Amino acid sequence: MSPSNSLSTPARLTATATVKLPRLFLLVVGVIYILAGLFFRDPWKTDDVVGLATMMTALNDGGHTWLLPQIGALAHAQDGPLTMWVGAFCIWAFSPFFELFTTPLDAAIIASRLPNFLWFGLLTSSIWYGTYLLGRRPEPQPLALPFGGEPTVRDYGRMIADAALLLIVATVGIVWRMHETSEVPALIAFQALAYYSVARMLDHPASGSITLGLALAAAFLARGWIGALPIMLAVIFVFTPRSALWHRKKWLAMAAAICAALTLLWWIPARNLGEYWMHNWVLWNTSAFGWPRYQEVLSTLRDLPWFLWPTWPFALLALWRWRSWLTAPHMWIPLMFAAWPLAAMLFQVDAFEPEYSLLALPAAVLAAFSLPTLRRGVVNSLDWFAVMCFSLTTATVWLGWIALQTGWPRQIAHNIARQTRGYDVYISWPAVLVAVLGTLAWLALVRWRLHTKPAGLWRGTVLSAGGLIVTWLLLVTLWMPALDYVRSYRSVSAQLATALSTLARPGECVRAQGVGTGQRASFLVFNGIDFNYDSSCSLVVQQTSPQSVEDGTAAYSDEATVLWVGKRGADRHEMFRLLRIGRP
Template identity: 60%
Template sequence: MPPNTLFSTPARLTAPAAVKLPRQILVLTGLIYILAGLFFRDPWKTDDVVSLATMLTAINDGSLKAWLLPQVGHLAYAEAGPFTTWIGALSISLLAPVFTLFTSELNAAIIASRMPNLLWFGLLCVGLWRASYWLGRRPEAQPVRLPFGGEPSITDYGRMIADATLLLTLATVGIIWRMHETSEVPALIGFQAIVIYSLVRMFQRPGSGAALLGLTLGVCFLTRGIVGASPILLASVLSIAFVQPLQKHAKWLALSLAIATAIVMAWWIPAQRIGPYWTQQWLLWNLQSVAWVGFAALLNSLRDLAWFLWPTWPLTLLAIWQWRAWVRAPHLLLPLIFLGSSFSSLLFIQGSFEPEYSLLVLPCALLGAFALPTLRRGIVNALDWFAIMCFSLTAATVWLGWIAQQTGWPSKIAHNIARQTQGYDTFISIPAILIALVGTAAWILLVRWRLSVRPAGLLRGTVLSAGGLITTWLLLVTLWMPSLDYVRSYRSVSADLAQALRTHQQAGECLRAEGVGSGQRASFLVFEQINLSFDRRCSLVLQQVSLRDLQRQQVAPLAANADILWQGKREADRHEAFLLIRLPKPH
């Protein structure tokens, strides 16, 4: 680390630029972010509805096996881990009876299953804000002392870094949908934030920090298994080995690992006894997921990450470059280790996609926040203008598409939307329009504030980015949620299948699946309690086929003289269809 750190860092900042962002604005921004789109919609395939199905199976089955080992009806869902199933099932058990006073039993369960998302988001906000605050207060991170004074205080600077980190996280495009789904991903992001905070806490309080670290690492393992926990565990070990304030506390790592191991074994030992098949499949899924993916797959991931991590990744690269001489400083090295560990996992996890990409968001946001005080005023202003133009355009696009759907103008856009939502009857929801108008007005006021007041605060760009993304998201989940539900929900086709079964299923006759995906299987279970069997002796078969093959009459018959009792699909779906078939009785 260069000498005279306090006088030679690349950060240059005046006290007015580190002005405090009102806490009410930060809290309100977070609440709008997590509440918009969380409720009043159907679960969508795959992860969203599968996780809900495991929760409902645990409640309806009631057995210890169904609680310890996630299942989708008769299907052993041996992926990820049981922790989010436990928390979601408990939430449904406790809160769904209250929600049934206002809505149907199914909708009450759906709402209750998403209440834990508030907890995961809270962990994310608290853990990330506290970690970045204390990293921002470290002497190595402080801005250059000005010749005549006027630089921000240590507290103000740390608070500005923490606010910027949180706002950059909220402005990241890739996780906004994932944070609203019922799956292990939002929980894992929240736990990663707590792990980072635990390590920062160990700087001064190694005992409590190590205990919190061990607890969180154990829960990470129960949330997404080896695939999800390995990058976080590796980053934790490397941080203790190489981050200077943690090296002297390395002995506390034994406590962390002991606590984590005890938590995992408390689940694994009874799980292995109760469901050896499930645990074998779970271990197999984890081990098969780990393998060298090759550079072609890495290039695909880099292409996806360009939009997934927008707009934080350019700031991340700037931070690494601007602080390159301080690479061993804790405020840079700690997030760099988490970034490197999560990125390296993309090389060794088969089929890496959004769940794996999500672990890159927090370290990118943390590094990006430290880039802000190193930027020149012209660059900061350019970023402000880019955020204004970009998100004004996305908000206008959402409105234009909605107008085209409702009025038929512009005709080309209306035609494309109608093709994607074939069979959908448009309608206008007055409450949704009012919320969308309020959100649009808030964005216009935010832009006007930036252009007319010209605030000196360095956070203005991150406020604009977060506010713009949240505005676009709010417009999507108000104006477009009915259409999205129509296109992506399996509620209607599940009802059609249930009606066909009431008509054709005979007493004692079971139904098995043929080629039905886990998301579709979970949807039929959630919406109509249709539990598909694996028994080959079942004479009723639900077969999932390609719609193109069905239209061309190229679907291979399951048996000669089999009767097709029903066929159906989602109205807007152009790819898949379902056949209910009765097989002839064997002679």
């Protein structure tokens, strides 16, 4: 059992600190967050364009590609088929409408990103309602004041839930990932659904177990064992003997049965249809895990603080302040959802942002529960830190854009020019207008904090979420043309397609040598270029580097005729060659 609330709760709060945050503000924050950067750009390598390529392959080729994701002829035996199913359906259903206003390719790109609204909606609603359920419980309630004035249970739970939602939005590391056409935003959403389901099982075990089973199956179908195993371990260890959920453990059987049934509905036909594909999929999952290695653990611990900023310091503070309450549901549930992804990450061979993403939600929830334990002076200091930090990032984005457009300041302009070599600078006035409006909104938010002096404990999270969103908005408006130039393969893909159409002989096939998965996906998406696996093909598209070509170490350097050479304008380390092997 948890300690007595009246004896040791670290939460000290008055009713004025839980004044209701306007629902319209939360809605506006969410809409701007997910819309900014989602459209009006090309898919970028690797995960973004790979996800789109599997969707388009399923639509164009049909058959087994609906069960076994492919990038054209290349078996993409990674992750799972769920995000491909949802994205392909959206392309099929909505791209005809978008084709009324743009090209078929751009219409498909736009339609493929519609599922991100679903993933973001599932994430935000799950974290809000799950945290609200935990915040209303007796364990986290603040100390009763001698003469009254403490918040009601409903107001307190709502304030904690609002803070958790704003903190997940303010998490730096996931902001780009939530706008990808990949499995990552779906995986974060399914983890959030599992978190909500466990919280709901405290009071409604039947419905909670159903949604838990759906969440676990969806996580597995989105990213296999790499994505689902940390979530499953977290769920299992939530139901420990000292946990309030222990007497609900029998309902885990229902969740496990639903998860297994839905998983087998894909696994059995997929294995029967593509034994080779499934073998490689199992190999991809199992080879991702291994014993921890010193360098990789250090790399992970170095990157995580940046990825989880600004929530991780508050999450650690919550664990310390509530250390006598760690087995209470409001601490134990998010702690398990943080501990097991972290433990799994340390045993993964190449953990990176998709794995880091599973820590964003529990860190945000724990950070929200730290807020009632902070003194007023500390809260005010954090408010000012958020104002200064995001005012600086906003000014930096504007300064970099001015340097790009005008060449001043000279050193900054020189550094930017090195990264955008060949880019034709121009101004998109509608984008500039949006950026100006976003900047004015940030100034208005800062002015509101200065002059209104709000008592609501959510004010710091409002500043953090607002500051990150404005910074992100400036990046995807002012800098989007330059970013697209640097990261898109549309132009080089078009050049390769032109070279193949003019230089290939009738019946001549083309194969690839050293071409990465993201580059293959880009060539397929932009121009429908698919590579043959016949070693007798005389045409070869080779991915190499200028240095390798210069020193003669690139493959086929002595036995091929170079028909075409191309690269992205800003890339100094990557180039493509179209070669003809054998006699001309």
